[in-house]
Amino acid sequence: xxxxxxxxxxxxxxxxxxxxxxxxxxxxxxxxxxxxxxxxxxxxxxxxxxxxxxxxxxxxxxxxxxxxxxxxxxxxxxxxxxxxxxxxxxxxxxxxxxxxxxxxxxxxxxxxxxxxxxxxxxxxxxxxxxxxxxxxxxxxxxxxxxxxxxxxxxxxxxxxxxxxxxxxxxxxxxxxxxxxxxxxxxxxxxxxxxxxxxxxxxxxxxxxxxxxxxxxxxxxxxxxxxxxxxxxxxxxxxxxxxxxxxxxxxxxxxxxxxxxxxxxxxxxxxxxxxxxxxxxxxxxxxxxxxxxxxxxxxxxxxxxxxxxxxxxxxxxxxxxxxxxxxxxxxxxxxxxxxxxxxxxxxxxxxxxxxxxxxxxxxxxxxxxxxxxxxxxxxxxxxxxxxxxxxxxxxxxxxxxxxxxxxxxxxxxxxxxxxxxxxxxxxxxxxxxxxxxxxxxxxxxxxxxxxxxxxxxxxxxxxxxxxxxxxxxxxxxxxxxxxxxxxxxxxxxxxxxxxxxxxxxxxxxxxxxxxxxxxxxxxxxxxxxxxxxxxxxxxxxxxxxxxxxxxxxxxxxxxxxxxxxxxxxxxxxxxxxxxxxxxxxxxxxxxxxxxxxxxxxxxxxxxxxxxxxxxxxxxxxxxxxxxxxxxxxxxxxxxxxxxxxxxxxxxxxxxxxxxxxxxxxxxxxxxxxx
Ligand code: DMJ
Numbered sequence: 111x112x113x114x115x116x117x118x119x120x121x122x123x124x125x126x127x128x129x130x131x132x133x134x135x136x137x138x139x140x141x142x143x144x145x146x147x148x149x150x151x152x153x154x155x156x157x158x159x160x161x162x163x164x165x166x167x168x169x170x171x172x173x174x175x176x177x178x179x180x181x182x183x184x185x186x187x188x189x190x191x192x193x194x195x196x197x198x199x200x201x202x203x204x205x206x207x208x209x210x211x212x213x214x215x216x217x218x219x220x221x222x223x224x225x226x227x228x229x230x231x232x233x234x235x236x237x238x239x240x241x242x243x244x245x246x247x248x249x250x251x252x253x254x255x256x257x258x259x260x261x262x263x264x265x266x267x268x269x270x271x272x273x274x275x276x277x278x279x280x281x282x283x284x285x286x287x288x289x290x291x292x293x294x295x296x297x298x299x300x301x302x303x304x305x306x307x308x309x310x311x312x313x314x315x316x317x318x319x320x321x322x323x324x325x326x327x328x329x330x331x332x333x334x335x336x337x338x339x340x341x342x343x344x345x346x347x348x349x350x351x352x353x354x355x356x357x358x359x360x361x362x363x364x365x366x367x368x369x370x371x372x373x374x375x376x377x378x379x380x381x382x383x384x385x386x387x388x389x390x391x392x393x394x395x396x397x398x399x400x401x402x403x404x405x406x407x408x409x410x411x412x413x414x415x416x417x418x419x420x421x422x423x424x425x426x427x428x429x430x431x432x433x434x435x436x437x438x439x440x441x442x443x444x445x446x447x448x449x450x451x452x453x454x455x456x457x458x459x460x461x462x463x464x465x466x467x468x469x470x471x472x473x474x475x476x477x478x479x480x481x482x483x484x485x486x487x488x489x490x491x492x493x494x495x496x497x498x499x500x501x502x503x504x505x506x507x508x509x510x511x512x513x514x515x516x517x518x519x520x521x522x523x524x525x526x527x528x529x530x531x532x533x534x535x536x537x538x539x540x541x542x543x544x545x546x547x548x549x550x551x552x553x554x555x556x557x558x559x560x561x562x563x564x565x566x567x568x569x570x571x572x573x574x575x576x577x578x579x580x581x582x583x584x585x586x587x588x589x590x591x592x593x594x595x596x597x598x599x600x601x602x603x604x605x606x607x608x609x610x611x612x613x614x615x616x617x618x619x620x621x622x623x624x625x626x627x628x629x630x631x632x633x634x635x636x637x638x639x640x641x642x643x644x645x646x647x648x649x650x651x652x653x654x655x656x657x658x659x660x661x662x663x664x665x666x667x668x669x670x671x672x673x674x675x676x677x678x679x680x681x682x683x684x685x686x687x688x689x690x691x692x693x694x695x696x697x698x699x700x701x702x703x704x705x706x707x708x709x710x711x712x713x714x715x716x717x718x719x720x721x722x723x724x725x726x727x728x729x730x731x732x733x734x735x736x737x738x739x740x741x742x743x744x745x746x747x748x749x750x751x752x753x754x755x756x757x758x759x760x761x762x763x764x765x766x767x768x769x770x771x772x773x774x775x776x777x778x779x780x781x782x783x
Contacts, residue, residue: 313497317767317778318431325761330386333705333756338385340712340722341749344740345382345390347721348374354401360721361738369410369419372402377418377746379426379435380775384763385753391430399434404441407464412449412457413481415442417773418742420488424495425775436495443492443501450504454532456511457482457504476526476535482508484548486556487771494780509556512549513566519597520580521573523549541596542578543607543655548772550574551616555769558623561780571620575629578613583632586658586668591642592635593658604658608681611640611652612772615687618694622765630694637691640684641703643669650710651678651728671729677737679724680715682747682774689755693765704755711748747774 160168330338344358352358352365356373359366375394382391420442427435442463449457449468458468459477470477486505493502517524517534524534525545542550553571557564582594584604594610596603617633643652646669655675659666685704692700714734715722722744726735751774754763768776 314495316431316436317428328757328759328762331756331758333701333708334753336708337749337753337756338387340708340716340752341378341381341385341387341745342390343716343720344722344745344749345378345387347717347719347740348378348745349393350720354397357742358721358740359738360717360719360723360740361736363719366739369415370406370408371404371410371415371419372397373418374740374742374745376402376422377742377773379422380429381745381750381753383426383429384750395432395434398438402438404438404445404463407462409460409462409469410446411481412446412459412461412468413478413485415461415463416446416485416488417771417775418746420446420492421771421773421775421777422746424488424491425771425777427495428776428778439492440496443489447500447504452529454511454529455504455507456527456529456532457485457508458529470529474526475529477529478545479512479523479525479527479534480544480546480548482527483512484552484772486552487559487769487777490556490559491777509567513570518577520577521570521575522546522577522581522597523574538599539597540577540581541607542582542594542610542613543596543605544609547607547609547612551612551772554616554620554623555771558619558769559777559779562623572625575617575620575632579632584658584660586639587660587662588666589642589668591639591658591668592632593639594636595658604660605655606639606643606658607655608640608643608652609683611636611643611683611687613687614640615683615690618687618690619765622694633687633691634695637684637687637700640687644684644703644707644710647671647728649678649714649725649728649731649734650706651714651725651734652681652684653678653728654681676728677724677726678715678728680711680722680741680744680748682743682751685748685751685755686770686774689751690765692755693760701756704752708752743773750774 347360348358351360351363352374354372354375355365356368356370357366358374375397379391379394379398382394420439423435423439423442427433427439445463445466446461448466449459449461451468452458456477458470459481460471461468486509489501489505493499511532512523512527515527515532515534517537519540522540523546524537525539525541526535527533528535540546550571553567553574557567557571560567562568578594581597581602583592584595584602585592586604593604593606594613596605614633614637617629617636621627621630621633640652643656644650646667647653653671653676655672657670657672658668659670685707688700688704691697692704711722714728714731715725715736717723717736721740724737724739724741726737728734763770763776767779769779770776
């Protein structure tokens with residue numbers, strides 16, 4: 111601290127810098143008699159002996175040289191500066207992955223830096239999404255806290271199977287703090303999604319409770335009203351003939367039991383909440399409170415019960431704030447945990463939730479890759495809500511392990527993984543369809559859920575999309591539709607499952623979260639293809655699988671359908687992607703396409719006495735051959751995404767606050783406290 115009294119008492123400090131500049135001081139400054147001083151004095155004398163003209167010339171020369179010096183310094187500095195910038199850029203695009211050229215370069219441009227694309231096409235700006243023509247009710251102030259830091263760090267290092275090199279860990283740590291980058295995706299970690307603090311926290315509250323700033327409700331429009339009507343009709347069938355059972359059989363007016371856990375009812379809970387169906391919701395809630403019992407000697411599929419039941423309960427808890435749903439979620443979560451007790455910690459496919467035992471299917475010790483890697487959003491959220499790290503630890507270990515496995519092809523994964531060895535099996539077959547689909551979806555969504563800090567997930571996702579471009583993308587004839595085929599032992603097949611239609615939505619979500627705008631271009635091309643999978647078919651409904659024509663043939667469309675593939679199970683993937691595309695672009699054509707699809711569901715799958723049914727033949731409008739089954743995801747996903755697609759309220763499940771699990775149950779994105 112500066113004190114005025116102390117300053118006055120102390121002797122003045124001599125500043126000898128003035129000696130060299132002031133001739134008076136230099137001359138009269140006795141006592142400073144060394145050779146340097148002498149040389150300075152003699153220079154001064156010589157200067158004094160020069161004529162005025164000579165001095166002026168010398169001064170002018172000095173001034174001239176000084177100006178030249180400054181100019182040449184700044185112009186030399188530029189190359190150095192740009193060199194430094196370039197080397198930083200190079201570092202940002204690490205790690206380089208060989209062979210990332212597109213299989214069909216004509217389809218899409220090579221990946222570019224995100225910010226480079228921004229200038230070209232502001233509509234596709236990943237950082238600033240285009241303003242859709244929505245009625246914005248203003249941002250809500252949801253504050254969703256990330257899980258305790260110690261949970262996440264421990265899981266990263268505790269794994270017994272994955273031994274991390276300290277250097278790698280160090281590198282990761284550094285990456286987490288600075289710029290996240292991967293081949294063209296340069297992302298500054300969001301301020302609002304910084305890693306959480308290491309403080310131990312109380313279990314978290316539901317997001318609805320923390321939502322401040324409630325806005326005026328946006329009125330429901332005509333198309334949304336039509337979705338509500340469709341939902342009510344489906345619900346009527348379920349209520350009348352299948353109440354409390356897993357699935358409605360609308361034609362035989364009965365039900366199908368799979369796990370015996372009221373699957374449709376639980377899957378539909380948050381849809382009812384979102385659609386504003388209070389009465390129906392209350393009735394269903396009563397059933398959950400009084401009749402939903404997990405203490406049952408029954409085998410359930412880990413993946414299906416996680417995404418539909420655990421996911422459904424968690425999202426309903428968040429939307430309603432009703433702790434009943436969290437209690438039920440904890441119960442089923444705990445009962446599913448025995449699945450992870452395997453030699454490799456890759457979970458078994460089936461669990462007996464009453465006995466607490468787990469096992470693989472009878473014919474193999476393999477699990478499906480999509481299944482073991484698409485339960486993470488739910489278990490991680492359960493850890494965050496309960497403060498119990500075991501759920502997250504178990505599923506993070508699976509991801510960590512899969513990250514290190516060999517047998518991938520440019521980020522594309524095989525379809526099976528062995529629960530004993532932990533290795534991929536049935537190598538050489540790569541698809542974005544059944545058995546692999548949601549692996550890719552959950553890489554991106556976990557990264558988003560966790561606040562965009564878990565770089566391995568992003569790396570694997572980006573690598574995989576490059577793998578898709580390199581090996582699986584082709585264009586059909588005659589319409590030149592971009593589609594995602596399959597690769598079996600080096601042979602390309604032009605087969606595409608309807609399930610793959612989740613991909614445009616996922617790509618668009620990635621672009622919205624700052625990934626390269628190139629992904630958005632691919633999303634736009636693929637959603638057109640998915641729409642054509644409906645539009646080119648006689649009923650206007652997509653079959654389960656299509657084959658695309660690679661060569662133009664007179665009278666042939668792009669889409670060919672084999673007899674065994676012409677069923678439609680009321681699946682959601684195309685409508686799901688239409689929803690994302692509309693949210694991010696505001697292009698009404700996506701709503702119109704969804705509207706056509708809803709009308710065709712009504713025309714060909716609606717059962718007059720209540721409910722909707724899967725059909726066997728999308729190519730026969732006069733007899734689509736009803737299958738007598740309404741899948742739970744029709745209520746859980748298809749109708750929910752329809753309702754959201756037709757909505758102009760971007761705060762109706764805001765995609766910057768929620769991430770949908772693969773069964774369309776929205777879970778909060780974590781942000782720091
Ligand atoms: C749903 O259970 C989920 O969307 C899952 O990821 C894929 N299959 C069905 C819907 O088609």
